Amino acid sequence: MKLYYMPGACSLSPHIVLRELGLPFELERVDTKSGKTERGADFRALNPKGYVPVLQLDDGRTLTEGPAIVQYLADLAPEARLAPPNGSFERAQLQAWLNYVTSELHKSVGSLFNPSMPAEWRQATQQAIGARFDYLSSRLAGGGFLTGPRFTVADAYLFVVLSWTSHVGLDLARWPALKAFVDRVAARPAVQAALRAEGLA
Incomplete structure (x- = not known):
């Protein structure tokens, strides 16, 4: 491959x-x-x-x-076991997280790389991202990963999107649970x- x-x-x-x-x-x-x-x-x-x-x-x-x-x-x-078996409820949950990361986080965080984005649009996008990060923080507050104690493919995707924040003016210090998640994933060999x-x- x-x-x-x-x-x-x-x-x-x-x-x-x-x-x-x-x-x-x-x-x-x-x-x-x-x-x-x-x-x-x-x-x-x-x-x-x-x-x-x-x-x-x-x-x-x-x-x-x-x-x-x-x-x-x-x-x-x-x-x-990076993804549950096809056809299981747990697989559908994983797909829900993948959809959330791609539709609600990837596109919005990625849009902030555009230097010509109007200031009002940028501010509104940052506010929307903040609300989504609040939700993620509540999910990850106890440690672990998106679907529970096991690392999955959805965590790899979320890690990548969160790694962009330092390049687009979003400070994860406001969301300690997300910062801890990034550090946890980054430490994997x-x-x-x-x-x-x-x-x-």
């Missing part, structure tokens, strides 16, 4: 999951502005959407969208390995 990524982007989530699972894979960095991979391939031929992550299987098929990729990976090594491989640690 090959994961097409940009350092620190949402592609870091499947990168972490691949390392947590111990699956063999290659990495290929992408420059989405030029539309080229580090080996000079046309990235849009792989993903016409133009963004990472893309997981390319050994038979050439590709899968896009981080939440789909991390669930696919988790199901390749179910013994690692697979996470450290992924951060080093992407030049982030």
